Amino acid sequence: MPGDRQARPKSATMRMFGAVLQALRRRAGVSRERLAEATQYSLDMICAVEQGRRQPSxxxxxxxxxxLDGKGVLKEAAKHIVQNKFPDWFEEYAKYEAECHSLEIYQNHVIPGLFQTKEYALAVFRSERPLLDDEEIERGVAARMERQQLLTRTPPAVISAVLEQVILERWIGGREVMRGQMQRLLDLSKLRNVDIQIMPTRRETHAGLAGPLYVLETKDHERYVYFEGQKGVMLSGSKDVSDVSMRSAMLRSQALTPEDSVSLIKKVLGEL
Known part of the structure; x- marks a missing residue:
């Protein structure tokens, strides 16, 4: 999912602050454990701040x-922190996505971030482990909603998505959240530039067993592929693009038609 699950952003300025904090701590001969105790934060939090993964409060x-007898150094360094909207490994993809000509999606875990309602996105962020704080969740949901401008921008991007049936049956956020999310999918299916297909669970062959994938074409007709794991990987090599494009095409042929997919989504909605 690019960005469909959360990962803590890491900006250059946050890494800089973390390095300064670590240097002052070591100079003072203070362990991370002692700093955590003195600041009343968890050891994980201190580690995350020093590594540039969490913004310091x-x-x-x-x-x-x-x-640490910082003499104002930390306060000064904190003034220059710039909070990235996305993790480092997702930023490049996000820039291409915002300006893309077309986008093919295959997702097998959650509703893609581009299609999520605010309530569903909130539930996804709240499911993250380690837990995110309220400020991180708020920033993440806002960034995800901003990405959705792609759906209705001019000129429109052509978007086709294949979603596993099990995603519709996984009640992220509960019954009411899923009702809203199913209606959102139905509304999106009415857009001329969006095709949504559902992959039936009971299939004997499946081209997507390697996991989620994204195929993106820019306005200059350059093509990129994006794989999602614990961290995303974006590739542009001709063989990589060719292989994944073939897999994406096979997935669309194996999934239900857009019309039959709408019927299934309506059925799921009616049963919620």
């Missing part, structure tokens, strides 16, 4: 300044 900065 004002409370943490204040406590660290006092314990």
């Amino acid at each position: 004002a409370k943490l900065i204040e406590a660290a300044e006092e314990l």
